[in-house]
Amino acid sequence: MYEQLQKYITDRIKTDEETLNLIFSKFKPLNVKRNTFLLKEGDVCKHYYFVNKGCIRLFNINKEGQEGTRYFAFEGSFGTALPSLIDQKPAFEYLQAVENSELLAINRADFYELVDNTREFSFLYRQILEFAFITAQKRIYGFQGLEALEKVQWLLTYQPFILSRISNKLVASYLGLTPATLSRLKAQL
Amino acid sequence: MYEQLQKYITDRIKTDEETLNLIFSKFKPLNVKRNTFLLKEGDVCKHYYFVNKGCIRLFNINKEGQEGTRYFAFEGSFGTALPSLIDQKPAFEYLQAVENSELLAINRADFYELVDNTREFSFLYRQILEFAFITAQKRIYGFQGLEALEKVQWLLTYQPFILSRISNKLVASYLGLTPATLSRLKAQL
């Protein structure tokens, strides 16, 4: 159950069994079917999720009804609607299982308790935030002013598994293109 | 010299004079003229900067030679090229003073020493990262699929001081528009 999470932790920081068990005790298993929503716009986000198996995505819907996907979390990654989780305000975004998925969920109180009281977890959270920030930054600066074809090539370089595992429709929403345009571009590669 | 930084800290966390002085002792004053580069692409970023007065910006130049501004740090804000600072790898970006500015610079070793050994600073850094991440996220999802005019309106709503304080050229590079387009849009508002 916790092998994946254990690997995540021990790959990043030296720790002991007691601490690991303390951490594990706060993460509750949660199995969800494809397309299940973990969070909808307007909800207040209560959990951080660790993906054991499957994939979840974070997206928003603009006023024309178009989806924009911000982030895919695959196995071995954390995902949540961070702004809402941090401030406990209604989310602007949706969190949804892309595939049938096995998750581990930790609630906000337990999460911050671990952050505040467990040296190892504090370090891990700092790493998560740093990584999340860098990833977000790369996506902004990496895409700004890029042509559509270059966006696809960027994805091919930095996150090729997304192209093979995720439907065209969702990839298009991740790149900010229409499915029709993405389909044409893929034919050119 | 350290009033602004003191305010930043005490606004966010309760602390004592000794800790404040320890923190201040690591931040060295640095005055820079308008347009001075603090970091260029390919450099390894060595410092975190706190802006006492003035403004610095983080931007990159794409292969067509166009600038894309990612972030403006005004007085009372922190700014650096975080990916490079964290990993100590060559930066993809430039860091430049937009106006004559008074900065406080802390080097990487001192910064992480404070993070690791000072409870208050650890908390502050966590807040900085959370805030930076949320800001970056809002800019991605907020802009994805937006029309140019809506981007300007977004800026007017969330960061109006940028429009009044920063040149059209730089605002345009922040919004991913040409100066000509921005000029036309502003006439429509």
Added chain:
DNA sequence: CAAAAACGTTGATGTATAACAATGTTCTAT
């Protein structure tokens, strides 16, 4: 397993914004 729905692909057309360009204006530096 059959029917329906969702998705992917390809074509024709429209449009928002870039690119180019010319002129006027505001900074900057000596």
Added chain:
DNA sequence: ATAGAACATTGTTATACATCAACGTTTTTG
């Protein structure tokens, strides 16, 4: 103060991608 450079504005033209649409294919579901 004045010359030069950078910047802002406005007009014209070009183009990348969206939109709309049709059709074939795959996936879902009862």
